[in-house]
Amino acid sequence: MPGGSIRRRLLESPDGYIESRELGPTARAFAPEAEPLLLVHSTxxxxxxxxxxxxxxxxxxxVIALSSPGYGASDRPPEPYTELGQYARALARGLDGLGVDRASLFGAQTGSLLAAEFAAAYPERTVRLALEEPFHWGTPARREALLRIHSYEPPRPDGQHLLALWRRTWRHHERQRAQRRRNGSALADQDLEPVSESILQTLRVNSAAGADVYGEAGWLGAAPYAMGRYDTWTRVAAIRAPTLVIHGTTSQLGRAHDRFVEVIPNARGLRLPSDANFLPNQAPELFASELLAFLDEERPG
Structure with missing residues (x-):
């Protein structure tokens, strides 16, 4: 069983501190003898x-989770990032700070493209790769949609911007809660705490100061800005690690599933039961079982 509580650290890097959270199989949550798994969060x-x-x-x-620069407790970079390669370099620096040479990666939702770029840029450091709901955002219409989803809410004296952010987050959470109940997940009734946590993370980046390059999206649009300009199909074709591509059975992004499986050289696909896009918190136990089974597969050669 995992031992102790999640260990939190701030790691130094040239672009500021990077937040790290870890849990391992012993009382020492950093368990250096255990195989590293890096979790890459969404935006x-x-x-x-x-x-x-x-x-x-x-x-x-x-198990390691790092907050990308500008998110969570990680510092904003001195200059706004505009390319996924910069975010991937921050992941590499975070692993360096933890003394990790090689790791498997899981990228969640929009974080899937960041995990993919890490695998493409650092093949020697990537053991296995799992991508949840990856999508190609690099068209004008999709870029606009991505930045609209992650739009800045200017502060208002009456606090209506807080209500707008709450409603946006609650709509998303309600869909996930309904799916968890259908799946019989033990996490189905943990309602308001995850929403409150999501709001706190959103407020952390709901700012426009120094973020002119992202337009009206502000810092909320930082990573989405880079994703919308990412050369998806060229870059994922450079991935060499065994890769699992995950989409929900009713995912709106699932129309890209077959192409990701086709373009990534050593990939296979998995469709999990979903209501719209699949997220791990819809069926945590099922997802963890599938991910661990993939990570435990015999490696070629």
Missing amino acids: PGAARSFDFLMPLLAEQRR
């Missing part, structure tokens, strides 16, 4: 968003 999430999942994965692994 505007942070390392903390994986707290519900880490205990399900950490029985035999050193």
